[in-house]
Amino acid sequence: MKKLLTILLSLSLIFGLLPLAVAGNTFQQAVNVQVECWREIGVSGDPPTLVITTAEAGSPPDPAYDDSTTFSLSATCAGQMLAWTGYVGGGHYYMPEGTHIAIKVDPILGEALDYEQLGTGGWRSIAAFDAGTWENKRIYYKFWADPDVSPMSDSINVVFLLTGFW
């Protein structure tokens, strides 16, 4: 009886360990696909120059607006869209004295957010998203100046960053 049990146990171990070795007319493969978490953004180009040219007497100059540019976004994981601004080539993140710029975008998830002022330090969150793809979402700029700012022209860099939630 002992011998028989030993033989039966050995046979079950052999056939249990070597299923694929006796495949005959079938074979199997384990196929693995890994989805990395990534987020990609692109913009349609630079907006035209935001020009302050008019004012009502007794009121600060009228702001200048632009909504001619768009962004497209793809992501395999959720996150947020941040914006930051600073001088071109510079390490500063403030606008020239007395000038201000704000940005908002078409919403991806949830309600539209109001303008976020840039150039006052740090990143500003302007949109949240999930895994998905979005094309040609509009970018809105608002530029305004204090009344005591002399005529001037300058340019700044606006950087968009897709990242996870902090």
Place this chain on the structure above:
Amino acid sequence: MKKFLSILLIFASFLYLEPSAFSGNSAQQTVQFAVEEINEVSVSGDPETMYVGPGEPGRLPPEVSESSTTYNITTTSSNKKITVHLTQSSYDPTLCYLKVNLQPPSGATSPGDVQIPGDNSSANVVTGISRVSQSGLGITYKFRFVGLDSEKLQQASFNFLVNFTLTDS
């Protein structure tokens, strides 16, 4: 007389039972042979992991592919086919696809890239296989998202168990 007949009978029976033993300088044997139905397939191993990387902004990520494995086949039958189906796994075809392309053996036909059904149903990947033995035939997998939906994209990896069967057409 009886003795004589007995001896004669014994002698005659030897002649009947052992004809070849008495053939002189030649002897004969009847050799019977047969080839039975043989259907064998095997594979070189599992493919490498496919990594879905970044795509163009606003666009779904590009298709990824893998073609490092091969299969071997021997069949003495005619008009066989290889079918494919998933076992112990599935996927939502509104989210992604998994395709496979098997290089056909000589004389057989492959329809090219075949989408492996996301449920457990089968699809033909090679047809018209007849009386052939060939090894090292290529297997190519392709994976791509057809929609990105956080609700459906519940996992960071997909594991499929793909079964191939050599069967009658």
Place this chain on the structure above:
Amino acid sequence: MKKLFVVLVIGLFVFVSGQAMAGNTAQQTVSFQITAINEIAVSGNPGQLVVNASNAGEDPDPATDDTTSYSVTTNGELKKIVGKIDSAMPSNTKLEAQLAATTGGSSAGYVELGELDQNLVTGISLLSESGKTITYRFSAQAEAGTLSGQRTVTFTLTDG
């Protein structure tokens, strides 16, 4: 006169009967010979050779049989055993035979059998041996498909 007659008669008997009356010895001429003996026999028919297994990607595994044997007796020198089949094998198949060598002889190993005689064992001289193994090997490529058949194999002991 009588005595002379008896002597003459006795002498006549001696003349007529020559040797029989040679005295106390006699002779005979005895002729004998050994003819050429070349005998070969087999123990029976082998079992059916069935090809039914393969590793994927390779031609099917051959089938072999070594259950039969041959016996040979010859008083000649440098004889050989040749073999052939009665008709060609099906396409993509072959039948080979290997005969064990006799003492002092040489086996050609596995020899593919065809409709013409092929040397199987050579250098057979002056012996009588039995139970020499005959091994058959039947092989088929996948292209042969499924089939069955039989062939008559003839072994002949002949001059080398």
